Amino acid sequence: MDYANILVSTDRGDAAPDRIRLASGLARRFGATLTGVAAHKVPAPILVRDVYDAAEQEERNKAQVLGILEQARVLFERSAGEETRTDWQAALAGPITHFVEQARAADLVVVGRRGPEDEDPGPLGVPPGPVLMEAGRPVLVVPPRLVHLKATRIVVAWKDGVEARRAVSAVLPLIPGADEVFVATVGADARHEGAKAVAGHLARHGAHATTHLLRAVGNEGGEILDFAMRQDADLIVMGAYGHSRLREWIFGGVTRDALERSPVCCLMCH
Numbered sequence: 001m002d003y004a005n006i007l008v009s010t011d012r013g014d015a016a017p018d019r020i021r022l023a024s025g026l027a028r029r030f031g032a033t034l035t036g037v038a039a040h041k042v043p044a045p046i047l048v049r050d051v052y053d054a055a056e057q058e059e060r061n062k063a064q065v066l067g068i069l070e071q072a073r074v075l076f077e078r079s080a081g082e083e084t085r086t087d088w089q090a091a092l093a094g095p096i097t098h099f100v101e102q103a104r105a106a107d108l109v110v111v112g113r114r115g116p117e118d119e120d121p122g123p124l125g126v127p128p129g130p131v132l133m134e135a136g137r138p139v140l141v142v143p144p145r146l147v148h149l150k151a152t153r154i155v156v157a158w159k160d161g162v163e164a165r166r167a168v169s170a171v172l173p174l175i176p177g178a179d180e181v182f183v184a185t186v187g188a189d190a191r192h193e194g195a196k197a198v199a200g201h202l203a204r205h206g207a208h209a210t211t212h213l214l215r216a217v218g219n220e221g222g223e224i225l226d227f228a229m230r231q232d233a234d235l236i237v238m239g240a241y242g243h244s245r246l247r248e249w250i251f252g253g254v255t256r257d258a259l260e261r262s263p264v265c266c267l268m269c270h
Contacts (some may be wrong), residue, residue: 002031002107003173005106006107006108007102007103007110008036008109009037009131010019010038010073011095012075012124013119013122013125014144015142018080018142018147019111020034020143022142022148023080023110023142023259024079025147025149027084027085034084035087036076036080036088037099038095038098041093042065045057049212059129065092095125096127107137108138108139109135110139112143112144113128113141113142113143113259113260114127115260130142138166138269139269140266141259141262143264149265150177151235152179153179153231153234154171154174154179155178155182155235155236156171156202157238158185165236166269167250167267168198168201168202170267171237175206181199181208181209182231183195183198184224186212186224192213193209195211199211219257223264224257225262229263236262237267239268240269243253
């Protein structure tokens with residue numbers, strides 16, 4: 001089991017080049033194609049005098065947007081490097097809608113972390129929440145200033161549900177290269193039996209896996225992140241739990257903590 005096509009969100013923010021380099025490294029590792037994706041809607045004409053003025057404004061707006069997308073393409077190709085097989089998918093559309101559409105032909109999608117203190121990537125930016133809810137693909141959320149993912153020490157945040165089971169399946173291509181896998185379950189209702197079964201499953205795929213029962217009081221997400229730091233992990237694997245309401249993306253505490261402040265990459269499935 002490998003990744004054959006990796007999708008990466010491409011914008012003009014400061015974090016984009018490092019994110020693309022990280023995704024490019026994964027693509028080379030698996031001999032995969034790295035597909036850069038960017039989109040921007042053409043703004044509608046405003047304060048038009050007549051139909052001719054509207055048409056002229058639309059052409060100017062379209063040319064400006066095409067210029068922005070061309071800058072994103074140049075950044076993508078420069079950051080991906082010549083050794084990586086690449087593809088480029090841009091559109092005059094909403095960035096989230098276009099990215100989710102392109103995910104239908106991807107094994108893994110890569111987006112940037114979007115916490116309260118993280119930089120706004122601008123109009124091309126794709127936040128991880130909507131992608132998690134809609135893409136139907138494993139989502140790798142990358143913090144700023146990370147350029148490599150070795151995935152040598154992996155924490156699996158286990159909670160027995162469909163999302164976590166999918167996340168465990170999604171990480172299998174990375175398991176043969178891992179030195180240690182820590183299957184951790186947290187909370188008052190945590191069960192060691194489930195974590196032990198998952199560790200055994202990963203061991204069949206070549207992992208050196210151990211189980212850990214964490215007794216967090218109040219902040220389960222914080223305990224998972226702290227545990228990952230204590231183990232010197234470079235990847236957290238977890239299910240993403242949440243629901244949508246009027247296009248606002250609301251996640252539970254553990255997922256929100258990972259999306260907003262995890263210092264390492266998080267591989268997540270909804």
